[in-house]
Amino acid sequence: MTAIISVRDLRKTFRVLVRRPGLGGSIANLFAPHYRSVQAVEGVSFSLQAGELVGYLGPNGAGKSTTIKVLTGLLVPTGGEVRVDGQVPWEKRERYVKGIGVVFGNRPTLWWDLPVIDSLELLQPMYDIPAERFRYNLVEFKRMLELDEFINTPVRSLSLGQRMRADLCAALLHEPKLLFLDEPTIGLDVVAKEQIRRFVLDINHRRGVTVLLTTHDLTDVERLCERVMILDHGKLLYDGTLAALNGRFESAWTLKVDFEEEYPDVSVAGLPAPQRVGRQALYLFNHRELNTAELVQQLMARFQVVDLEVRRPPLEETIRRIYAEQLLTK
Numbered sequence: 242m243t244a245i246i247s248v249r250d251l252r253k254t255f256r257v258l259v260r261r262p263g264l265g266g267s268i269a270n271l272f273a274p275h276y277r278s279v280q281a282v283e284g285v286s287f288s289l290q291a292g293e294l295v296g297y298l299g300p301n302g303a304g305k306s307t308t309i310k311v312l313t314g315l316l317v318p319t320g321g322e323v324r325v326d327g328q329v330p331w332e333k334r335e336r337y338v339k340g341i342g343v344v345f346g347n348r349p350t351l352w353w354d355l356p357v358i359d360s361l362e363l364l365q366p367m368y369d370i371p372a373e374r375f376r377y378n379l380v381e382f383k384r385m386l387e388l389d390e391f392i393n394t395p396v397r398s399l400s401l402g403q404r405m406r407a408d409l410c411a412a413l414l415h416e417p418k419l420l421f422l423d424e425p426t427i428g429l430d431v432v433a434k435e436q437i438r439r440f441v442l443d444i445n446h447r448r449g450v451t452v453l454l455t456t457h458d459l460t461d462v463e464r465l466c467e468r469v470m471i472l473d474h475g476k477l478l479y480d481g482t483l484a485a486l487n488g489r490f491e492s493a494w495t496l497k498v499d500f501e502e503e504y505p506d507v508s509v510a511g512l513p514a515p516q517r518v519g520r521q522a523l524y525l526f527n528h529r530e531l532n533t534a535e536l537v538q539q540l541m542a543r544f545q546v547v548d549l550e551v552r553r554p555p556l557e558e559t560i561r562r563i564y565a566e567q568l569l570t571k
């Protein structure tokens with residue numbers, strides 16, 4: 242299988258104007274602009290196969306949006322090679338964008354003053370969408386994204402969640418093979434987030450659209466992505482399945498137990514002494530070495546147990562550890 246997106250050693254450095262030095266230097270120095278370089282992306286390589294839905298994660302300033310901007314042809318990189326569906330995004334951009342869809346959660350794509358429907362209609366000639374396909378897609382997306390309730394409202398009057406739904410529709414009417422989503426659920430309530438997730442899953446499953454998604458919402462990741470890439474300071478720290486990522490920290494499962502009474506010793510052989518508060522105890526265990534059922538059985542054989550709660554480390558915690566440990570890919 243050949244990759245639909247291939248990125249090799251991608252680099253992007255920005256030059257930012259910094260304040261001039263204060264008085265005291267030479268006159269020439271006083272007026273010479275001073276620049277500082279910011280290395281937003283520092284040698285990132287990855288590839289995506291057609292039909293994948295991949296999460297691109299990382300803290301603020303990691304370089305995620307910069308990568309997406311390069312992949313969508315909005316920025317020319319400082320170095321590296323990028324091929325998306327056989328094309329170089331920033332060359333012949335007009336042709337390139339006809340094959341991709343893009344949504345930036347923090348930047349509206351539709352015309353601000355036009356009613357949603359007029360804005361969407363304008364896309365048909367712009368992208369040369371065959372009339373029949375356009376109608377078909379519009380009907381389907383209107384239904385899936387429930388656009389009818391605000392289809393005649395000017396874009397500027399939409400709520401954030403409504404605008405995001407309209408933007409998603411706009412990004413897909415021309416039936417792109419690829420969809421780039423940069424924080425599509427930012428600032429949305431849980432219901433709107435869930436609607437967007439369902440839509441993204443649906444177009445990925447039913448239409449086979451390849452999706453690259455950035456988000457800070459880890460529920461998005463858990464609901465949508467089998468594979469994740471984690472970026473920090475412009476470098477990839479992890480590229481692999483979400484399951485493997487969760488598996489890295491199997492030693493950090495916890496079992497919280499409420500006992501009938503305050504037993505003097507509730508320790509379990511082979512496990513560190515549990516933390517205790519009154520009749521409650523919290524055990525830390527390695528899920529791979531000791532399965533939950535075995536641990537529970539051991540405790541129930543010895544004590545009267547009233548309640549139990551098992552937790553694997555939340556994804557948030559796992560990702561925080563990845564940042565902390567700077568685990569390298571492979």
Ligand SMILES: Nc1ncnc2c1ncn2[C@@H]1O[C@H](COP(=O)(O)OP(=O)(O)OP(=O)(O)O)[C@@H](O)[C@H]1O
Nearest residue numbers: 255257279281299300301302303304305306307308
């Ligand atoms: N046009 C620009 N000029 C100068 N510096 C920039 C520019 N765009 C981005 N940067 C810098 O590049 C770095 C990466 O920014 P980027 O927007 O890619 O991060 P991000 O991972 O998308 O973060 P966030 O999660 O906050 O959206 C940051 O240090 C940012 O300040």
Ligand SMILES: [Mg+2]
Nearest residue numbers: 305306307423
């Ligand atoms: Mg960003």
